[in-house]
Amino acid sequence: MSASDSIHDVDLFVIGAGSGGVRAARIAANHGARVKIAEEYRVGGTCVIRGCVPKKLLVYAGRYAHEFEDAAGFGWIVEGARFDWKTLIANKDREIARLEAAYGTNLARSHVEIIKQRAAIEDPHTVRLADGTRITAATILIATGGRPNRGLDFPGCHLGITSNEMFHLETQPESIIIQGGGYIALEFASLLADLGTRVTVVHRGDKVLRGFDEEIRERIAGELAANGVTFEFGVTIDAIEETPHGRRVLLNDGRALEAEQVMLAIGRVPNTIGLGLDAVGVELDMKGAVAVDARSRSSVPSIYAVGDVTDRVALTPVAIREGHAFADTVFGTHPWTVDHSLIPTAVFTEPEIGVVGLTEADARAKGYRLDIYKTDFRPLKATLSGRTSRVFMKLVVDQRTDKVLGVHIIGEGAGEMIQLVGVALTANATKADFDRTMALHPSTAEELVTLRTKDPSSDMPAPDTLPMHGEEPMVDEDAVESQMREGVPAAK
Structure with missing residues (x-):
């Protein structure tokens, strides 16, 4: 019209x-x-x-x-x-x-x-x-x-705040209990812990970030725990009581936890x-x-x-x-529709998460035979800072077409990286396209284009890497660079 x-x-x-x-x-x-x-x-x-x-x-x-x-x-x-x-x-x-x-x-x-x-x-x-x-x-x-979502109906549920109120608190809470395991719960848990608040996350499931790749789910919980976030899995809040110093939370397993604030982050x-x-x-x-x-x-x-x-x-x-x-x-004069099938997204925790495309589990459920490429390393910056946080990257590749179906990253700058990776996946990039892209060194992102060895979880064994015809074993320069980032002497 x-x-x-x-x-x-x-x-x-x-x-x-x-x-x-x-x-x-x-x-x-x-x-x-x-x-x-x-x-x-x-x-x-x-x-x-x-x-x-x-x-x-x-x-x-x-x-x-x-x-x-x-x-x-x-x-x-x-x-x-x-x-x-x-x-x-x-x-x-x-x-x-x-x-x-x-x-x-x-x-x-x-x-x-x-x-x-x-x-x-x-x-x-x-x-x-x-x-x-x-x-x-x-x-x-x-x-x-x-x-x-304020659909919870338990005694004292009105005493919990949501993300809306969090932005307008007059003072930073010294301690907080956050119920939830999604984007909002983890992002606030992470940033508040970084600012010095004692944070406890209460989640009814056994892992956070439902729908993300399983390895991402496991690793981010470990990283946040290392940064001071306490997790209580497999429990929910039965009641919230007001105390002279804040809130007392009664869990469904009979335990009680206390904090200055309680945040309900169970979705929207x-x-x-x-x-x-x-x-x-x-x-x-x-x-x-x-x-x-x-x-x-x-x-x-x-x-x-x-x-x-x-x-x-x-x-x-x-x-x-x-x-x-x-x-x-x-x-207008040019009708079009939105493709919701390939959407880059980030979770702004510390460290950051960036993902685009299919998880390994979803790809297998769709019938793909997969090649999986992964790397887990200590970034160069951490060699002097002494920080223990690591970078994890995972590529999910269709074995038949070599098309990259999904990329999953935890580490500094993951969100920025995944936006550009999204361009590649939208253009139907293959693993060979990644491989022939020149690396930018030294950078974390270069690992995305230097991954060569298939993970054991691939559906077919990795190619034979033994030397042929009496040749000397070739030096894997990509592995050497990764080891240098780890601070580990690289053997040739």
Whole structure:
């Protein structure tokens, strides 16, 4: 729909000014549509206001603790360094306010009207604002995102905070119990431990990060434990009690733990309550998310949805791309859909995790015969800093086609590396493509293009490496370089 629909007040009404909604509104307006967008809280949505952006700023703060500690090995004398929570939070708030203003400016430049009220759907073409105003639209887009899951029902559950409140604590907690084992739980556990908080993670499962490669799941728990995080696996919280000094948590195995704060990080749920979706026949799935087709259209033809409210892939870049595809498809001249099959992602713990593509288990479940390549080494920086943290990399390769199906990394810069690896996998790169790429030395990332020896978990044995025809054994220079990084003398 490129031409304006004069029957309605606007061509597009967007509910929710987060990343997906803002992108959809701007692109639709650039295509000539008349657009209004409603936001009841702050423009920018979860990611900008109380999600990935402020969290990453706190992650950076935590990493300075390691940098100060590491500096001594490189000749730096750092004395008197101390951390101030109030300064960090104030600076974070200032940056978030700047970003919010920038989002509003960009919408205004695209001639999108911002309505700072809650909006609900009254019929397939009508939106009702909190003040009672009704606005008709040819198309309605739901982009209300998600919220922390507070569906727990146990005594004292209201005493636990979520990631939303964590960003606004006036003081840094001396101790905290975090329930959960996903992205949010681990990232906050890691950054708070780095800042000096005593952290205990309570998780009902036996491993963290469900859905990640098994070796990543095992290794990150070990790394976080080495950084001071205590894990309590196989238990849940039965109750939270208030004490003079904080909170007492009662576990389902009968034990009690105490901490200043308790954070509930058990996932997020789509923001669909109170939008009027049932009344107009918008179908929701079992989780309460808006059910949509490949073009983000709901069961009501004039109503679409993008981002976390659809519970497809709850990541900001995905919401942005879905919003862009929606606007181009409905209001532009070149329709397209989003491919959700290959999405790079990172977990900003210390050390960092970066992954893209299939895990080894998922690849085997899909019937692939695999070649597995792995490396585990102490990075060059650690040889002087004395840090024990290691780098782990794993390539999952289709044995028949040599195509790289998945890459999994733990280590400094894993997120930055995996973004570029994502380009290679999107281009259907093979292991041979990785192999013929020149290494950049010395770097951690060079290990991705120097892996030659198959892991024993491969479906076929590694090629015979014995010398042939009386030749002298060749020196594996790649192995030599890895050993040098380990600080181990390399034998030739």
